[in-house]
Amino acid sequence: MSSDSTVSESVVHNTPVFDELKKKYPFLVYWPDYSFEGLRGIYKSKYEDMCIYNNGSVYNRPYCIKLFSILESLFIRRGLGANNKIFEEGKKWFKENKESIKLNSDEMNDFIKKLGVSLEETYVNDFKTYQGLYGNNTEVIDILKLYYFSENSGTINHIMGSPDHKDYYSTCKFINECLEIYNKYKNFKCSGNNNITYSNPSTICAEVNHFYSKYKLHLYYTLRGMHNISKGTTNDTAPIKCLRDPSESSFFGENQKLSTGGKAGVAILSVFGIFLIFYMLYKLTPLGNLMYPRGRRIRKMWRNVESFDEQVNFDHSTNMDQPNRRETSGERVTSEKYRFMFN
Structure with a gap:
């Protein structure tokens, strides 16, 4: 997007939706205004193979990928062809003649750059128009969630690699929210049928594609290594496992x-x-006993009483068998002890 448009007017900054997201996700560090600068979401890695030159030239390849990524959006996603016949014919011609085509000249570089800037501005203007329409608030929020995920993918990757991080659980929940958004639009508005017929120029589809590339490149393998994704999982955009929240x-x-x-x-x-x-x-x-020593003395006294009662009962039964026997000195001591305990 051009610098003039960036300076003159913000796209989402100072809007209620932006303020709400910034408050809800404080662990996100980067909050740039919405843009497609650098062909974000437009650049298609699928053209890498087509742009390999037989003569081993590596200078033409990046310009080739940019050019066909831009052309796909301009000629097809912008509604210049309901079907992809024209574009497919153009790709076929390029493959047959690419060895003689130099894309790394200053003139071609400038041409590709201007096309890219025009396309970036078109996508942003579409978003601004869509943002102002009644009833689109949910989709606008979804677009911005995916956008700020992509802008903060490095920070998110760092947090998810540290389970003890204070924002770990909140970040994990945010990832699952974005995965849910991705699957919702990828399977509906940006489904394979729409991509094949090139009938959907929606900005959300550009965000969906860019989110997936960032998620797969910066985060997916970290999550597998940290066991947030099970080894047997074949769906690479399935919800991830989050460590339990303390609450x-x-x-x-x-x-x-x-x-x-x-x-x-x-x-x-x-x-x-x-x-x-x-x-x-x-x-x-x-x-x-240490906490209540008096209780210890009382328990000891009652144990002595029980022992004494047993002795008295034994002596009494003995005296009954020997009525004429005289009291011994030991019995007098026991009797005195009994009187001492209860006096």
Whole structure:
């Protein structure tokens, strides 16, 4: 996009949607205004093979890829052909004659650059028009989510490589939101049928394509290495696994958000568990004696009383068998001890 248009008028900055996104996703670092600068979302890597020269020249290749990426959008996605016959004929002619075509000259470089800038401005103007139409707020938000994901793909990759990062869970949820958006539009508005017939020039499709290239290049293999993506997963845009949020708890193998009542119940059970532990320590370990020594003396006294009662009962039964036997000195001591304990 040209510098004049960038300076004169912002596209999404200072809009309610932009402010809402910036507040909702504070972990995103880069918030540039919306643009297609550098053929973002327009550049098609699928032309890399077609642009290989037999003579080994590497100078023409980047210009070739840019040129056909631009032509695909200008001639077909801009509605200059309901079918792709004209474009396919042009590609066929180029393949047959490319060895004699020099695309890296200053003139061709300038031509390709001007075409690219015009196309970038066209996409942005389409977005601005679409943004102003009633009822399109959801799709505008979806477009901007994918855009700011792409602009922050490096930051997102860094966070997802560090599970202890404070923004890890929020970032993981954001990735799944973007994957859901991608699959929604890729399977509907930007489906394979639309791509084949070149009948859909929507800006969201450019964002969908760019998101996928950024996700696959900067993030996908990091997520596989961190086990956010299962080894057996064949769908590379399936939802990823996120580590459990601290406000969630696992019940019967499922993650469930704890309600206020649930959190209160957990707190009560925790207090009861702590009380039960201290009670067991008090009753079954020496800790109780240290905390309440008087209780220890009382328990010892009652154990002595029980032992004395057993001795008295034994002596009484013995005396009943020997009525004429005289009291021994040991029995007098026991009797004195009994009186001492209860006086």
